Amino acid sequence: MSSNSAAIADARERAQALDRDDSLAFTRSEFNIPTKAQIASTRLSDSATAKASSDDGATDKCVYLCGNSLGLQPKRTQTRINQYLSTWATQGVQGHFKPLDESPLPTWVDADERAAQLIAPIVGASEAEVAVMQTLTANLHLLMSAFYRPDINGKHKIMLESKAFPSDHFAVETQLRHHGLDPSTSMITLTSPSSPEDNILTTAEILAAITEHAATTALLLLPGIQYYTGQLLDIPTITAHAHAHSLFVIWDLAHAVGNVPLRLHDWDVDAAAWCSYKYLNAGPGCIGGLFVHDRHSRVVVDDDDKPEQGYVNRLAGWWGNDKGTRFVMANRFHPVKGAAGFQLSNPSILDITSLSASLEVFGMAGGGVGSLREKSLRLTGFLEELLVGKKGSEGGGGIVPEEERALFRVITPADPQQRGAQLSLMLKGGLLETVMRELEKRAVIVDERKPDVIRVAPAPLYNTFEDCVAFVGALAEALAVARREKAV
Ligand SMILES: Cc1ncc(COP(=O)(O)O)c(C=O)c1O
Structure with missing residues (x-):
């Protein structure tokens, strides 16, 4: 095992322990997390297939760290929209004023x-x-x-x-x-x-x-x-x-x-x-x-x-x-x-x-954003540590090999009180396209802001500490490919 794969294995173990201890872990199952196959597919999945595959094991899921751009779909969205459609279908204009027994939806x-x-x-x-x-x-x-x-x-x-x-x-x-x-x-x-x-x-x-x-x-x-x-x-x-x-x-x-x-x-x-x-x-x-x-x-x-x-x-x-x-x-x-x-x-x-x-799910997580923020600080702190090492120690905890580490810097403030979930990584010029292509091949979804920035945001409602390890591992590989391709 190379020293890097040992570091990744160690980080994964730590992440799994953090996920096991996470009192908000249950909200992940409220979301449709796309599978790797869905992310790669160019066909419209019907909702039944999407549902079945969304219940697959964690290893089939893509790594989605893009809540800063478009949050994932809560499973109950489809239920509530179907209830709305059914109200409209059966009540027509009466839906504006007529409350329906057992409906969780307000009159329009x-x-x-x-x-x-x-x-x-x-x-x-x-x-x-x-x-x-x-x-x-x-x-x-x-x-x-x-x-x-x-x-x-x-x-x-x-x-x-x-x-x-x-x-x-x-x-x-x-x-x-x-x-x-x-x-x-x-x-x-x-x-x-x-x-x-x-x-x-x-x-x-x-x-x-x-x-x-x-x-x-x-x-x-x-x-x-x-x-x-x-x-x-x-x-x-x-x-x-x-x-x-x-x-x-x-x-x-x-x-x-x-x-x-x-x-x-x-x-x-x-x-x-x-x-x-x-x-x-x-x-x-x-x-x-x-x-x-x-x-x-x-x-x-x-x-x-x-x-x-x-x-x-x-x-x-x-x-x-x-x-x-x-x-x-x-x-x-x-x-x-x-x-x-x-x-x-x-x-x-x-x-x-x-x-x-979706706001019902926030309600399940305690209403406001207080406990979510507490998890978010830990998630983003962990992501930062995997990317650049722990503050104050010589790269301790980082899992990106030195050559790849030299190819990006985090431009988001290091002070957790001056940032939310997102970290923005500024890549060395000319690498963005290859890195995004390689991340996508590995079923990792983040977003890019041209010319050189990748934005990565672990969302505490559905992301895990293990997602952070999977992302940083994939990023290190993607950067290595870009380094070889561009000879930097
Ligand atoms: C900071 C900021 N302002 C404004 C907008 C525009 O939003 P909308 O298209 O909903 O008007 C966006 C969209 O992502 C945004 O990120």
């Missing part, structure tokens, strides 16, 4: 409220402060349309990071143009002076930028967790500093929701938006959500002449109208108090059913 007219109840503990908000609606980019636009009020002679700029997710960048640019402003003079993009290559913005750097631009900046849009580097930002400290300088702050929580504990209300966050297809496992493109702090969503409509002065400006639709008068069909907008008053359309019940099915 109440589905948004029920979903808000389920999501509130995950983001640390009251039920009234969250709405399950639309999709992430649409919600960012809706929030900016309500809260971005530029004053061209004073505070008119929007600040974001220079390497923001492109959709956020486009949303900001077009909001500015929508207000007749020029992004070249009204948009501030933050680059880290201490880390220009990776753009790991320190809290001090963000605070300094806020102070510097306070006189002309109205709004700050930042990610809770940065999609490329996996960096977790200090949401409460940054929010407090922005408030001290009268900036409104919107957080993009795409990579933070369901991944790290959030306390949006207590942290005094103004507003936030997220998607549900990553750590929330609701399915591709599924319905998103938003948070509006209760101080920004009050409704007072006792002035009959000017009712619109009784609530914050927003783009409105009938689903944001008070439920009591929604079906009266009067053309006077009377928003529901709270975030629900920002809704536009009646939501897709198919989407809400899928999201709620």
Whole structure:
């Protein structure tokens, strides 16, 4: 046995012991984990085959470390969607209002409220402060349309990071143009002076930028967790500093929701938006959500002449109208108090059913994200140790041979409090394609961000410590192939 295979065997034994001791291990069986054969197949499996093979032994499963991009499907999603389809098939329009005995599903007219109840503990908000609606980019636009009020002679700029997710960048640019402003003079993009290559913005750097631009900046849009580097930002400290300088702050929580504990209300966050297809496992493109702090969503409509002065400006639709008068069909907008008053359309019940099915699994894992985070810290710490060795000891615990170890670096902060589940690996130039091809051959699913980054995220709801060993073993092999192919 080579010293490396001995190290892998030893790591596997440690991983198996950690998995045996894991009090949350049971949630893995709530998910359809694709098998190696399914991942390699180019044919649509019928659901019966998929189900049978999803119950196979662990060795047949692929290694899926991609919850940062698309979470796996909970088994109960299919059950709940079938129940929804059956309601629609047998009740037609009555499904909106008619409760059915023994149905776990709410009537459709109440589905948004029920979903808000389920999501509130995950983001640390009251039920009234969250709405399950639309999709992430649409919600960012809706929030900016309500809260971005530029004053061209004073505070008119929007600040974001220079390497923001492109959709956020486009949303900001077009909001500015929508207000007749020029992004070249009204948009501030933050680059880290201490880390220009990776753009790991320190809290001090963000605070300094806020102070510097306070006189002309109205709004700050930042990610809770940065999609490329996996960096977790200090949401409460940054929010407090922005408030001290009268900036409104919107957080993009795409990579933070369901991944790290959030306390949006207590942290005094103004507003936030997220998607549900990553750590929330609701399915591709599924319905998103938003948070509006209760101080920004009050409704007072006792002035009959000017009712619109009784609530914050927003783009409105009938689903944001008070439920009591929604079906009266009067053309006077009377928003529901709270975030629900920002809704536009009646939501897709198919989407809400899928999201709620997944949130049931979060409920089984203790509600919020507290115990999941505790496992996540251990999983990602273990993954890091396998990749680069234990901090403070000479590569101790690492299972990547030296020659391959020289071909990548982890760009995610080493401090566990500054990251979520994800680690981002920056490969030496030109290796990404081969490495991804070789990982796929070994039934390992992670995702790539060109030109050189692999993102790896063990999700505590369904990943195991053994998955981490399998990934790092496969990565070492993939890097060895790339090294030989590219002669590096
Ligand atoms: C950080 C971030 N912001 C915005 C988006 C865009 O999301 P959507 O397509 O749901 O609007 C994504 C998508 O992955 C993302 O990761």
